[in-house]
Amino acid sequence: MSKLIIADNLETLTAHGNSRRRLLQASLGACALFAMPAANAANSPRIYEKRLSLLNLHTGERIRTAYWEQGKYIPEALQAIAKVLRDHRSGERHPIDPGLLDLIQHLHHKTGSSKEFQVISGYRSPATNATLAAKSHGVAKKSLHMQGKAIDIRLPGVPLNALRRAAMSMRVGGVGYYPESNFIHVDTGNVRYW
Secondary structure, X not given: OHHHHHHHHHHHHHHOOOOHHHHHHHHHHHHHHHHOOHHHXXXXXXXXXXXXXXEEOOOOOEEEEEEEEOOEEOHHHHHHHHHHOOOOOOXXXXXXXXXXXXXXXXXXXXXXXXXXXXXXXXOXXXXXXXXXXHHOOOOOOOOHHHHOOEEEEXXXXXXXXXXXHHHXXXXXXXXXXXXXXXXXXXXXXXXXXX
């Protein structure tokens, strides 16, 4: 139907003897319409809320909450999420990057799962990270966990490799694969995979 409307508009423009400039503008507008992603189309549903369900495996704490509504992050929800994702060894809290929450919320949507994410590691204090890095070559000395920009997760019912592929397909941040420990790492740093 949109092709017919555009064609009618082009015929009207040329039939009335308008300049080539107007014809070019109409043509460019038509190209923009066809190039527009489906997500931006007029019939796309609007997102009014973003929700997360998380279970911290070390503390047993759960959170199921909307953390964003009608274009705004909800400060109380962000604080509650930071509490659940705190360093379970020291009890220290740190704000969690809202971009990380958006990343895992989108990852959840991509998998089609209704289960909660199981969290192996959220925020890590510098002291905790240094201790872990001294014991394992798999822990980065300048880990994004220390900035609240990384999380280690699994999703029951979704094979780990499928979760990894879904995360990599988003091409946002880092994705680490740890099948021997049954989790993936995602972060909001540079795009990279290991």
